Amino acid sequence: METKKDSQTIAEYIKNWSRKHSLFVMAYGTGCGAIEIPATMTSRYDAERLGIRGAATPRQADVLLITGYLATKTLKRVIRVYEQMQDPKYVIAFGSCTINGGMYYDSYNTINVLEKYIPVDVYINGCMPRPEAVIAGFKQLQDKIARGDADNGTRYKENLDWYRANQQQVIKNWRMPDYNW
Amino acid sequence: MEGLAIKILGAVITTIVAFAVGMTYGGITRKLTARVQNRVGPTIFQNFIDLLKLQSKKTNIYHGVMGHFAPMWIITAAITVLMFIPVLHPGTAWYNSWFPNLSFHGDLIFLLYMMVFGSLGMALGAGQTGNPNSAIGVTRGLSQMVGFEIPFVLALVALMVQYQTTSIQDIMTVQRESGVWMMFSNPFSFLAALFASLGMFRYSPFDIVGAPAELASGPVSEFGGKYLGTMMSGGSIFAFIKLTLYVDLFLGGAYSIPELLIKTFALYMIPVFYGWVNPRYRTEQAIRYFWGWPTALGVIGLLIAIF
Numbered sequence: 001m002e003t004k005k006d007s008q009t010i011a012e013y014i015k016n017w018s019r020k021h022s023l024f025v026m027a028y029g030t031g032c033g034a035i036e037i038p039a040t041m042t043s044r045y046d047a048e049r050l051g052i053r054g055a056a057t058p059r060q061a062d063v064l065l066i067t068g069y070l071a072t073k074t075l076k077r078v079i080r081v082y083e084q085m086q087d088p089k090y091v092i093a094f095g096s097c098t099i100n101g102g103m104y105y106d107s108y109n110t111i112n113v114l115e116k117y118i119p120v121d122v123y124i125n126g127c128m129p130r131p132e133a134v135i136a137g138f139k140q141l142q143d144k145i146a147r148g149d150a151d152n153g154t155r156y157k158e159n160l161d162w163y164r165a166n167q168q169q170v171i172k173n174w175r176m177p178d179y180n181w
Numbered sequence: 182m183e184g185l186a187i188k189i190l191g192a193v194i195t196t197i198v199a200f201a202v203g204m205t206y207g208g209i210t211r212k213l214t215a216r217v218q219n220r221v222g223p224t225i226f227q228n229f230i231d232l233l234k235l236q237s238k239k240t241n242i243y244h245g246v247m248g249h250f251a252p253m254w255i256i257t258a259a260i261t262v263l264m265f266i267p268v269l270h271p272g273t274a275w276y277n278s279w280f281p282n283l284s285f286h287g288d289l290i291f292l293l294y295m296m297v298f299g300s301l302g303m304a305l306g307a308g309q310t311g312n313p314n315s316a317i318g319v320t321r322g323l324s325q326m327v328g329f330e331i332p333f334v335l336a337l338v339a340l341m342v343q344y345q346t347t348s349i350q351d352i353m354t355v356q357r358e359s360g361v362w363m364m365f366s367n368p369f370s371f372l373a374a375l376f377a378s379l380g381m382f383r384y385s386p387f388d389i390v391g392a393p394a395e396l397a398s399g400p401v402s403e404f405g406g407k408y409l410g411t412m413m414s415g416g417s418i419f420a421f422i423k424l425t426l427y428v429d430l431f432l433g434g435a436y437s438i439p440e441l442l443i444k445t446f447a448l449y450m451i452p453v454f455y456g457w458v459n460p461r462y463r464t465e466q467a468i469r470y471f472w473g474w475p476t477a478l479g480v481i482g483l484l485i486a487i488f
């Protein structure tokens with residue numbers, strides 16, 4: 001069977017190769033998981049050797065790293081950050097809280113399933129995941145990029161109505177600027 | 182007609198070499214920084230990969246005309262200045278000579294003007310994006326420039342006064358004929374210029390413009406994708422320009438490309454090394470730094486040159 005990887009043109013292959021080896025991460029430090037990011041980036045686990053490096057602003061970033069539970073108030077900021085990022089953009093959701101709510105599943109003001117609000121590329125489970133798991137998650141994302149099917153930015157735009165409806169369900173005072181991407 | 186073709190070829194080759202050298206030096210710096218921090222670090226070609234990735238981003242946000250022009254402005258300014266820098270000693274053996282491009286007599290003052298051109302483009306572009314971090318970054322950058330330009334200009338003026346010339350080539354010739362590098366014959370001016378270079382390269386403690394954790398990379402905070410890539414290329418060319426200018430003026434110029442690479446790399450490591458052991462200054466601390474000893478050294482150098 002022909003996979004998507006085989007049907008890539010050479011230009012696409014080179015582009016994906018460079019995307020894979022140069023991931024600028026916007027670490028959105030929500031929740032407790034943020035504490036694992038310094039460990040992942042610094043001497044002991046050294047994510048920079050894989051081309052992963054921190055980005056200062058959403059405009060420069062490729063990967064949005066959501067590290068834990070999201071209060072509805074934070075979700076609003078996350079959506080703004082996500083919409084400001086430039087395609088192709090990827091989301092890595094970190095910790096059980098982003099998958100099903102984790103230990104905050106019955107909290108009155110956190111969201112349970114991140115997938116409903118922004119498209120997620122890779123989930124890293126654990127409460128909280130260790131740096132090895134984080135790097136394994138990045139590896140999975142890299143494989144996905146190399147295969148050429150990490151294009152959730154487009155998916156988000158195509159299904160914007162669905163995502164917007166979900167977002168507005170939890171964010172009551174919806175006052176957000178429109179982005180022209 | 183053939184002359185024109187050679188000139189165009191020279192311009193293209195010089196630009197490519199400057200770009201490649203600047204990018205590779207940046208990559209080596211990243212690797213070395215990683216090693217100093219006991220990390221493995223990225224490959225030394227990581228900057229090229231980053232650039233390729235940035236150029237293959239699918240979307241780019243548009244922030245208005247000036248925001249669109251700023252990266253182009255920076256790279257244009259970089260290439261323009263590059264054309265006025267003599268890369269190697271002129272007129273040595275054919276295999277050791279480099280295209281003269283546009284370097285002419287009297288170019289030092291012109292260069293002083295042109296070298297701030299890129300920063301000006303950056304300032305205008307960052308202004309239009311409307312991001313407050315950019316505005317703060319720009320004011321910081323301009324303040325820092327006011328700081329380090331003074332010792333830098335003092336050092337260059339000392340050379341110009343002493344040798345009665347404003348031409349880089351003449352200063353190179355003086356060094357070739359006397360056999361003494363300017364860093365030994367004018368040590369005070371050299372030191373002043375060296376301190377100024379710390380500010381020019383914007384490694385810590387003078388990374389107050391970019392300040393990733395504080396200003397979210399400052400002027401470039403609203404530029405992503407291709408814009409950022411273009412700025413990165415311009416910055417790399419500028420790094421090569423500054424290093425080559427210093428080598429031409431103070432280290433006796435170079436007779437061959439390997440010699441140029443050794444000298445420029447040695448010079449480049451000074452701000453990098455200085456940065457490893459220093460945290461970031463605040464703006465006024467940085468300015469006070471430059472207006473302290475570096476300026477005093479520059480004045481001493483100038484006085485020695487005059488009397």
Ligand code: SF4
Pocket residue numbers: 030031032033067068069094095096097098102103104126127128
């Ligand atoms: S998954 Fe666990 S560690 Fe992560 S944010 Fe939730 S409670 Fe905290």
